[in-house]
Amino acid sequence: xxxxxxxxxxxxxxxxxIAPYALLLPSLIVLGFFMFWPFLYTIYLxxxxxxxxxxxxxxxxxxNYIDVLKDPVTWKVMGNTMLYIVLLLAxxxxxxxxxxxxxxxxxxxxxxxxxxxxxxxxFISLVVGSILxxxxxxxxxxxxxxxxxxFNITIPIWSKLDxxxxxxxxxxxxxxxxGYHFILLFASISGISKEVIEAARLDNIPLWRIFFRIVxxxxxxxxxxxxxxxxxxxxxxxxxxxxxxxQGGPNYASSNVIYQAFHEAFVLYRTGHxxxxxxITMIIFIFLLIVEFKFVERRIYYENK
Amino acid sequence: xxxxxxxMFLLLLVTGLAACTGEKEESSSEAATNSExxxxxxxxxxxAETQGGKTVEELVSSFNEQSETVEVVAKYNPDMYKGLMxxxxxxxxxxxxxxxxxxxxxxxxYFSNTFEYTEPQTIIDQHFPDDKTFLTDNFLPxxxxxxxxxxxxxxxxxxxxxxxxxxxxxxxxxxxxxxENGPKTWEELKTFAEAVKEKTGKYGLxxxxxxxxxxxxALLESNGAQMITNGKATFASEEGIQxxxxxxxxxxxxxxxxxxxxxxxxxxxxxxxxxxxxxxxxRSNVQNNAKFDVATVKSPAWEGKQVKLPAGGAxxxxxxxxxxxxKAAWEFMKYLYSVESIAKWTEGTxxxxxxxxxxxxENGLKQFLEExxxxxxxxxxxxxxxxxxxxxxxxxxxxxxxLIDMRDQVLSGSITVEEGLKQTQEQINSLLQ
Numbered sequence: 001x002x003x004x005x006x007x008x009x010x011x012x013x014x015x016x017x018i019a020p021y022a023l024l025l026p027s028l029i030v031l032g033f034f035m036f037w038p039f040l041y042t043i044y045l046x047x048x049x050x051x052x053x054x055x056x057x058x059x060x061x062x063x064n065y066i067d068v069l070k071d072p073v074t075w076k077v078m079g080n081t082m083l084y085i086v087l088l089l090a091x092x093x094x095x096x097x098x099x100x101x102x103x104x105x106x107x108x109x110x111x112x113x114x115x116x117x118x119x120x121x122x123f124i125s126l127v128v129g130s131i132l133x134x135x136x137x138x139x140x141x142x143x144x145x146x147x148x149x150x151f152n153i154t155i156p157i158w159s160k161l162d163x164x165x166x167x168x169x170x171x172x173x174x175x176x177x178x179g180y181h182f183i184l185l186f187a188s189i190s191g192i193s194k195e196v197i198e199a200a201r202l203d204n205i206p207l208w209r210i211f212f213r214i215v216x217x218x219x220x221x222x223x224x225x226x227x228x229x230x231x232x233x234x235x236x237x238x239x240x241x242x243x244x245x246x247q248g249g250p251n252y253a254s255s256n257v258i259y260q261a262f263h264e265a266f267v268l269y270r271t272g273h274x275x276x277x278x279x280i281t282m283i284i285f286i287f288l289l290i291v292e293f294k295f296v297e298r299r300i301y302y303e304n305k
Numbered sequence: 306x307x308x309x310x311x312x313m314f315l316l317l318l319v320t321g322l323a324a325c326t327g328e329k330e331e332s333s334s335e336a337a338t339n340s341e342x343x344x345x346x347x348x349x350x351x352x353a354e355t356q357g358g359k360t361v362e363e364l365v366s367s368f369n370e371q372s373e374t375v376e377v378v379a380k381y382n383p384d385m386y387k388g389l390m391x392x393x394x395x396x397x398x399x400x401x402x403x404x405x406x407x408x409x410x411x412x413x414x415y416f417s418n419t420f421e422y423t424e425p426q427t428i429i430d431q432h433f434p435d436d437k438t439f440l441t442d443n444f445l446p447x448x449x450x451x452x453x454x455x456x457x458x459x460x461x462x463x464x465x466x467x468x469x470x471x472x473x474x475x476x477x478x479x480x481x482x483x484x485e486n487g488p489k490t491w492e493e494l495k496t497f498a499e500a501v502k503e504k505t506g507k508y509g510l511x512x513x514x515x516x517x518x519x520x521x522x523a524l525l526e527s528n529g530a531q532m533i534t535n536g537k538a539t540f541a542s543e544e545g546i547q548x549x550x551x552x553x554x555x556x557x558x559x560x561x562x563x564x565x566x567x568x569x570x571x572x573x574x575x576x577x578x579x580x581x582x583x584x585x586x587x588r589s590n591v592q593n594n595a596k597f598d599v600a601t602v603k604s605p606a607w608e609g610k611q612v613k614l615p616a617g618g619a620x621x622x623x624x625x626x627x628x629x630x631x632k633a634a635w636e637f638m639k640y641l642y643s644v645e646s647i648a649k650w651t652e653g654t655x656x657x658x659x660x661x662x663x664x665x666x667e668n669g670l671k672q673f674l675e676e677x678x679x680x681x682x683x684x685x686x687x688x689x690x691x692x693x694x695x696x697x698x699x700x701x702x703x704x705x706x707x708l709i710d711m712r713d714q715v716l717s718g719s720i721t722v723e724e725g726l727k728q729t730q731e732q733i734n735s736l737l738q
Contacts, residue, residue, distance in 0.1 A: 051699050138568045140508070141575035142686075159565045160717060240676045245565060247516045250713030 039282075043078050046275035052265070064276035073260070074277065080166060080209035081235065081256045087170040088234035093227055096182040101211050104189050105197060115186065119179035126176045126237060130244035133172045159246055165254040172241045173234060179228050189215055220300045228292075257281045343376040344633040346404035346625060349393070351385045352654070357647070360653025368640045376632040380458060386412055387620060393420060404625035404634040408461060410451065410616055410693045411517075415701075417454040423623045424459050428635045432628075436639065439487075443642070443660040451692050452620040461622030462642065463659040464650075468614045468690060469513070469523050470574065470682045472581040472591055475598040481505050487580065487602045491524070494580065494605050495551055495560075501579040502560040510561040511569040512552060513583040518708045519615055520582060522694055523604060524548050526613040532694040538704065538733040541726035548607070550722045553715050563716045584617055585683035586655045592679055600683040604689075614686060615693035618656055644669045658685045697736060704733040 045065050048057040069072050103114050121129070136142050139155035148155050158164040193217060200210050216223065240276050242248060248255035248263055255263065258279065265274035320607075321399045339345050348365065352358040358381060365379045378674060382389040386409025396402055397420055408416045416422070429436045440462065452461045471494075475485040478497070481504040488494035498509025513520045522532055530545035532538070539545075555561035562569055564576055573581040574594045581591070582604075591599060606612045621641070625634040640646060648669040663669040664684050674680055696704035707729050715725040 043495050094709060134567050138571050140562065140564065140568065140572040141577045142568075142571075149446070157562075159568065160563055160713065245567075249516075249709070250717060251710045253713075268706060269699075270703070 006214045042275045042278050042282075044275075045271055046279045048272050050271045051269040052271050058267050060272065064272040065280070067273060068276045068280060076252050077255050077257055077260045080252075080254070083163075083166050083169060084235060084238060084256050085231050087167065088173070088230050088238075089227070091170060091174045092178055092181050092234060093230045096178060096226075097185050097216075097223065098211075100182055100185040100189050101215055104186060105209065105210075105215075115183065116180045121175050122177070122179045124176070125242040125246060126173070129176055130172060130241040133168075133175075133241070137168060160210055160250045162250070162253040165246060165250070169238055169241045169245070169254055170234075172245075173238045177230075177234060177237055181230065184222055184226055185219065189221040192218045217301055224292075224296060311736050314370065339376055341376075343372070343374055344629050345376045345378060346630055346633045346637065348377050348379045348637065349382055349389055349403045349406040350379060351382050351389050351407055351409075351619070353381065353383070357650070357654035358658075360649055363637050363653075364641060364649060368637060372640075374634065375636050377633075377637050389545065390416065397421075402624045402626060404623065405638060406624055407464065407619040408622050409619045411695050413452065413460060413620075413692075414695060416456055416622065417456070417458065420624060421626070422460060423625070423631060425462055425623060425635065425638070426459060427464065428623060428631050431513065431636060432632050433639075434633075439642075440637070443662065445661065445687060447688065447690055448616075448659055449647045450633055451616050451690065452622075455697070461620035462638065463616070463618070464621045465618035465642070465654065465656045466659045466687075466690070467584045467617040467656055468686055469520050469582055469604055470585050470601045470686075471603070472583065472587075472679075473600045473602060473623045474573065474576060474579045474581075474595075475600055477505060477507060477576065477579040477597070478503060481579070485598075487600070488605055489602075490608050491527075491548070491551055491605045492608050495555060498555050498560040498580065499558065502558070505579075507576075508560065508562040508572070508578040510555055510582065511573055511578045512561065512562070513566050513569065513581075514564070514712065515566045518705060518710055518712070519584075519617055519693060521549075521708065522615045523613070524552065526615070526691065527604070527610060528607040529610055533696065536697050536737065538696070538730045538737070539568045541723075541730040546723050546726055549715065549726060553718075553722050556716045557718060585657060585680070586653050587619070588677070588679050588683075591676065599679070601679040602687045603682045608617065612686065612689045613691045614689055616690045632732055648673065651680075657687065698737060700736045704736060707733055707736075 045057075047059060047061060049060045049064070050057040099118075106167055107114070137144055137155070137158070139145050139157045139159075142155075145155045156164055158168045196214060196218075197210060200214060205213075235256055235258050238256060239262070242254055242256070242259045243262075246254045247267075248259055252260075258281075261278045261281070263274075263275045264270045264277060342701050348361075350358075350361050352361050361379050361381075365377050369376050371598065380403065382392050384391075386407065389407060390412055391411075393402070393406060402421070425665045426440065429439065440459075444463070448463050449459065451463050451466075452459060454460050457631070473485070473486060478485050478501070481497075481501045483497055483500055488497045494510065501509035503508060512524070518532075525540055525545045525548045526532060528544045528548040530540055530548060532540050552561065556563045562572060564572070566583075569578070569592070570581065570583060570587060572578050574591060576595075576597055581587075585601070588601070604612055604614055621638055623631060623634045623638070625631045641650070642660060644660075644663050644666050645662050645668055647660060648666075650656065651658050651670055652673055653661070658664060658670065664674060665671055670680075674684075695701055711725045711729040712719075714720045715722055720728075
């Protein structure tokens with residue numbers, strides 16, 4: 001008797017030990033196949049000269065990395081990427097934060113309307129959006145140019161001007177992602193207990209101080225999430241209008257690191273160059289991630305911790 | 306933070322998948338037959354629904370109805386000719402291949418160096434003695450030459466053809482007091498564009514600026530410049546610089562518009578540009594949407610010089626393996642090149658018919674051309690069509706990209722034409738070595 005009970009117990013114990021791993025397995029397979037393996041393969045490819053077609057790859061050591069670092073285009077694209085990040089953060093992190101606060105605590109009516117109106121573009125494909133904006137913002141004959149013309153303003157030919165092109169592409173990208181960021185921040189802000197805010201109001205604390213001293217700290221866990229996806233997803237979403245409208249031009253003025261990696265690999269078939277650029281980008285982002293964990297993550301307020 | 310990686314991973318995964326197909330075993334390339342005993346072959350094309358895809362379907366199903374021996378399956382490849390090349394690569398690595406494929410002109414050398422194909426004439430000679438002179442009877446020699454690679458082989462047969470033409474906004478030209486029939490030469494065109502700017506305040510000209518140098522080549526080579534001589538870039542010659550300067554000067558004086566392709570064509574259609582230099586493939590778009598008196602004329606010449614227009618579009622090549630498949634491939638191709646099929650193809654896509662005897666035939670395009678006069682200009686300039694230059698070797702695409710980058714630099718005025726062309730030529734030549 002005792003032995004059978006023991007063996008059953010053993011069996012249960014074993015199942016309990018294995019079960020978590022078994023349950024993890026599907027996602028491990030997916031992650032491994034779609035993330036880690038391609039990641040390693042990228043690093044592998046970055047040491048070879050290969051045109052994606054030929055059956056042989058030539059080992060070139062660090063030559064791709066040296067090429068990438070010596071290429072002035074790389075630095076131009078890095079600079080563009082920084083500008084994209086700054087603009088994306090301003091438009092898709094700071095502004096929706098403020099809007100969410102205003103809609104939740106300041107506005108008294110029409111909240112539902114704002115919520116759905118802001119979120120609506122998130123449903124529409126960015127390819128379609130890009131094509132639409134190409135027309136709407138056509139500096140010669142688009143509706144915006146016509147209206148501007150009534151006031152004797154000429155729209156610059158933004159798609160061919162350094163700087164301008166990044167601003168407009170950021171705005172088109174924002175059109176797509178802004179609503180989602182707004183909803184996330186709104187949900188977080190409306191989760192803050194009303195008593196705290198009411199108490200502050202009774203004490204006649206100005207709205208901007210309530211925002212900075214109460215709302216931001218108490219919604220910081222969502223805040224940091226939106227901060228990160230603004231950078232990370234924003235750069236990816238910008239890919240679509242770049243591809244549709246400028247193909248990285250004029251002379252790389254609208255390219256960011258993600259588009260450039262695509263361009264090198266799938267337009268010019270310089271796989272090694274592209275992989276080296278991707279790997280360098282990865283290293284930069286890993287570095288930023290460590291910085292984020294060290295200095296920011298500790299100060300974030302998680303409700304359930 | 307993980308999200309940033311996931312996109313990169315995804316991109317690279319595609320790379321990875323392309324690579325791992327290389328490990329698959331070779332499968333047998335025996336001729337497939339369907340239940341009725343017909344030989345089944347695949348036809349690969351790049352025509353999305355809106356770009357002639359419906360016509361492909363029509364042609365294939367009407368072929369299948371009338372053929373007793375062959376059944377064709379059409380397969381659409383996204384991302385144009387480049388996408389098709391990539392899929393063909395994967396297919397070849399797996400040891401199989403479609404029977405008939407569309408190959409874009411830019412991929413002529415690349416295709417013939419990379420893939421197994423059979424020259425159409427070889428198959429004709431082996432199995433179809435009646436068609437021995439089909440090619441020479443029906444195609445202009447300069448058109449057939451478009452599909453000849455650098456080793457002198459007839460890789461395929463021209464199928465989709467386009468050339469650049471000059472679209473005119475006649476209303477705007479009249480308003481500026483100009484001849485509504487447009488300029489005949491580039492020199493004239495320059496004075497036209499400047500006059501339009503001066504008299505109406507609108508733009509005189511837009512030359513297409515997509516991610517290739519097709520129109521640039523037409524402009525430069527018509528002036529006697531050569532994009533490439535014996536495998537070396539030679540566009541920075543005196544003629545090349547002169548031709549490019551005309552464009553750059555017009556942009557600098559705001560007589561010509563410098564903008565992306567979509568927006569440039571839109572601006573012409575909206576009546577803000579008097580002359581549009583772009584492909585005939587834009588005809589139906591312009592014709593259906595322009596609200597003014599619109600016409601096309603042949604590509605302008607340079608004073609006293611021979612016009613040379615690069616061909617856009619694609620050829621059909623035979624990648625079928627095995628006798629049955631190859632015979633079926635020619636039977637299908639011959640059907641596609643019949644007067645009726647080519648007429649349908651032209652109507653459905655806006656390309657120019659590659660073969661003779663279609664334009665004025667009752668069962669061809671006679672009626673269509675009467676209704677769509679704007680097509681005529683492109684048909685009239687078929688005799689001056691030359692191959693579209695592709696730079697040789699692995700760095701060829703990079704060389705092409707350098708010319709695109711230079712175009713933006715020159716037209717934005719950040720570099721002079723002479724500097725730009727000479728520098729770029731040097732860079733390309735050191736790259737091609």
